[in-house]
């Protein structure tokens with residue numbers, strides 16, 4: 111018997127208790143324990159078997175750490191079939207999260223009971239695979255094709271009462287899983303209930319799978335697992351018998367298991383958990399956070415205040431005038447109305463948050479008691495310095511002074527205070543109450559417990575929190591500036607913004623870079639170009655001016671109705687702005703460039719090489735500690751497709767030597783822009799990957 115499953119007899123019932131913290135993942139020891147537990151129960155005269163989990167949950171799925179390695183016996187599909195084939199009555203009692211292989215084991219049991227708070231689902235598509243232990247065959251048999259397809263292609267878990275309604279479980283009862291499971295098993299024995307195997311149920315009803323396949327594929331933006339999972343459900347409806355359906359599920363499962371997308375999505379799963387675990391923060395106690403101040407109530411400041419209020423913090427919003435403070439309050443209330451509508455808060459909570467937890471002020475003295483103040487004022491060093499000088503004068507000792515700057519030098523900001531150790535960058539992404547990313551920008555003198563508090567705040571606000579060092583743009587905006595510049599150069603050389611947008615949406619981004627610029631406002635890029643020119647650009651850097659002309663004419667993108675695209679009121683998305691081509695042609699003519707053709711493949715390759723190269727510099731310079739920090743920044747702040755794992759995971763999968771070779775080829779045209787990152791050259795020389803660096807850092 112394995113330690114991961116405890117065996118005991120309670121009267122006629124053999125009890126198999128999973129003991130594999132933290133989530134009772136179905137690793138090889140658990141699988142061995144379940145198999146020998148069933149065999150032992152059958153051998154020692156038990157009449158029923160109860161399966162449940164110790165600790166916080168029933169099985170939360172297969173052990174994801176085993177993916178990509180040879181599957182050790184017993185495999186999960188065979189184990190499930192063996193449990194289902196047992197002549198004893200097998201009952202599963204679920205609590206916590208019965209996910210993936212967990213729900214599949216429950217579906218192989220003959221009866222299922224759960225506590226009301228239990229959640230269950232088949233989230234495999236989010237890991238780039240499909241339910242591979244009979245889930246695509248058994249769930250449609252108990253829940254019907256439509257309900258099963260919805261759960262399997264979305265990966266969304268449902269709560270026990272809904273699972274009861276859908277026929278996935280037999281009973282919902284309050285209590286401890288062990289107690290309710292034992293009582294239910296005994297009741298079934300007393301009633302002489304029959305063994306009941308899902309595999310014996312009739313095949314589920316057929317639907318028009320081809321139409322549905324196209325819709326699922328489109329929704330996935332290139333993600334293949336949901337559409338492949340749909341084909342596996344189709345097999346449940348079409349196959350001659352249950353075994354044939356299982357066989358088809360296995361084939362499709364293996365296809366996905368061997369795919370690049372599975373690697374990308376599993377990388378994303380572990381990286382989003384690893385990103386906030388920094389060795390230097392181990393054992394460091396964060397400072398107290400109960401009351402925070404936010405300076406500036408524009409879109410960003412109001413979003414930060416909203417996120418803080420929703421996490422239970424008290425917020426003082428400082429604005430310059432009463433009118434501006436009232437406008438900020440209006441924005442925060444608007445954000446909270448959204449949370450109310452989505453059912454995230456009740457009307458009572460809304461009233462408390464807006465009337466008691468939020469205080470408006472126009473005098474810095476109101477920030478005297480704040481534990482943390484985040485400024486979100488105009489992005490200009492002299493304005494920031496004025497703010498920090500005043501904060502230094504009024505804030506209590508130990509208060510953390512944070513800037514939401516997206517590219518300015520946090521060391522310089524810190525230096526204008528008498529307490530640089532208390533100064534940090536907290537770079538939120540707009541809208542800050544929705545976007546998941548928070549860059550914690552650590553300056554040279556920032557105290558370690560201030561860093562820990564930045565991470566604690568991120569956790570409270572339910573953010574993916576990434577540590578970044580100081581440089582222009584930190585991790586995300588620095589890399590963005592480089593790949594955007596690469597795109598701009600391709601336009602000068604002959605590509606169109608629309609071709610680049612199309613190529614990058616084909617790659618998996620929800621929007622291409624030019625549609626994103628229109629959404630964010632073209633004035634942002636304009637300001638940044640002007641700033642760079644004013645600071646003095648290297649004479650070798652290529653500059654383009656066609657976008658300036660759009661801005662000079664007052665076209666800032668969606669907010670003015672025109673940018674790279676033209677936006678008609680009431681219509682979603684835009685159509686290409688016919689004026690843009692002429693502006694680009696004029697710019698090319700001025701620079702004496704003869705345009706050439708670009709294929710979508712070349713566009714994608716150059717764009718991605720630029721992103722990877724800059725990302726490698728960011729890691730090499732220590733701005734990001736690990737490649738996974740870059741990957742999570744791009745995933746959660748810049749819409750990078752999750753199924754590629756992040757730019758550096760993508761690079762590993764493509765092969766670093768090929769990427770470096772392409773960068774060197776591009777450098778023959780422009781050796782200023784395409785300077786290979788030393789870290790990339792080093793990894794290629796050593797035959798190592800970015801992921802090797804991730805592993806080495808754990």
Ligand code: 3H9
Nearest residue numbers: 135170171172173174175186209210211233241242243383
């Ligand atoms: C599957 O079942 C395939 C089958 O169909 C077919 C096979 C043939 N494995 O998230 P947390 C770790 S695919 C290994 O922080 P929470 C996690 O990394 C699987 N490890 O807690 C973390 O480790 P660390 C289908 C796992 O309370 C720790 O446990 N199942 C697994 O916020 C705590 O996790 C899923 O996709 C695992 N399966 O959330 C479910 N799960 O402390 C995936 C977790 O070192 N899991 N860990 O960072 C989840 O969604 C969440 O973890 C869960 C708990 C909701 C369970």
